[in-house]
Amino acid sequence: MTSEDTIPLFDLELSERHREAVDAVLRSGWLTMGPRIQEFEEGFAEHLGVPHVVAVNSGTAALHIAYLGAGIGPGDEVVVPAITFAATAAAVRHCGGVPVPADIVGSNDLNLDPADVEAALTERTKAVCVVHYAGYPAAVEALRDLCDARGLALIEDAAHAPSARTADGSQVLGTIGLASAFSFFSNKVLSCGEGGALATGDEEVARQARLLRSHALTATTWDRHRGHAPGYDVVATGFNYRLDEVRAALLTARLEDLEEDIGQRRVLVRRYRELLADIPGVVVPFDEGLVERSSCYVMPLVLDDAALRDPVREVMRHDHGVQTSVLYPALHELSAYAEESRRPLPRSEHVGRAQLTLPLFPHLGEDRQDRVVEALRAGLAALRDGSSPPGRGSVSRRRGRVARVGVEPP
Secondary structure, eight states: OOGGGOBOSOOOOOOHHHHHHHHHHHHHTOOBSSHHHHHHHHHHHHHHTOSEEEEESOHHHHHHHHHHHTTOOTTOEEEEESSSOTHHHHHHHHTTOEEEEEOEEETTEEEEOHHHHHHHOOTTEEEEEEEOGGGOOOSHHHHHHHHHHHTOEEEEEOTTOTTOBOTTSSSBTTSSSSEEEEEOBTTSSSOOBSOEEEEESOHHHHHHHHHHTBTTBSSOHHHHHTTSOSOOOBOSOOOBOOOBHHHHHHHHHHHTTHHHHHHHHHHHHHHHHHHHTTSTTEEOOSOGGGGGGOOOOOEEEEESSGGGHHHHHHHHHHHHOBOOBOOOOOGGGSGGGGGGOOSOOHHHHHHHHHEEEEOOOTTOOHHHHHHHHHHHHHHHHHHHHTOOOTTSOOHHHHHHHHHHHOSOOO
């Protein structure tokens, strides 16, 4: 299998219009925290329907300043999903707080379980962070009600979910809690390489975020360049969380294509669901009706038999040239977060070992999609009947290795 034949997990196509937007910044000679930042913030705020968007250099930075906006400090607990990227929890620690994992609903719904969130609350809990996994809406209304009743802040990790909506379609995800964090990392639905944004309806949270993202300076270089301020003061301990003009211009250009890209992702996801429906032992999470509400960031599956996950990924890659990933191991089973494990979280533990992600991007196409599904089908069939794919050894040896090695990195 040559590299040309490989089907990547994700692929990015940039148009001439996107490149022209970047070239215009380079020609301008102003590369950071200038007019393109403001243009993107205003455009994304309008897209979401929120008063305030603050552009920063990563989704992690957006989470950090969102937690700070919620008042998280040393010793404060924040309940987070056990199935999420480590940044959701790491940003709590950046504030001096303690991330407390809670379980997900199950293999059919990889989002946070409100009942388990309630079980995780203590007198030190100050906030809950909900992740909209793969761009599918979590039970954010129930979590908001729970937080309101307990006097807690609700933060949305909307890294997967630009343009996604609640299950009833009435609200845009990322506009429901006190603040939300978006990521524009290379493989995200709206991407620019590295970048993120905080969105909020709270004027004070937005003011604090704008201050903290650039060393808590009272005036930016762009302000001084335009003669709006003769100098500056530093009024707190801030951070270098600035986004540059090049990425902001690329985001603005790509924002125009966002709905079309998501529409194509939805077409592919619906077709995946049809093709996968007759493969035994494979769970396709989330109700089909939610595809229309989702940004369809990734195409997750959960295998009934977790021991097959890593071997089938190996067969798909080696024998069929299909890349897959693991998104995510259970947070409390990662070495850095094992100390936060206060109780078993069985649904997250199973999904962390049994989940795999199939290739998904707007220009994947039906032919490559067919190859992906046939690779999965063939790999599972070979492993279940005990046959040995060429050059890969026996099924029993592969299963034994999975038990020793543990979770394979994405």
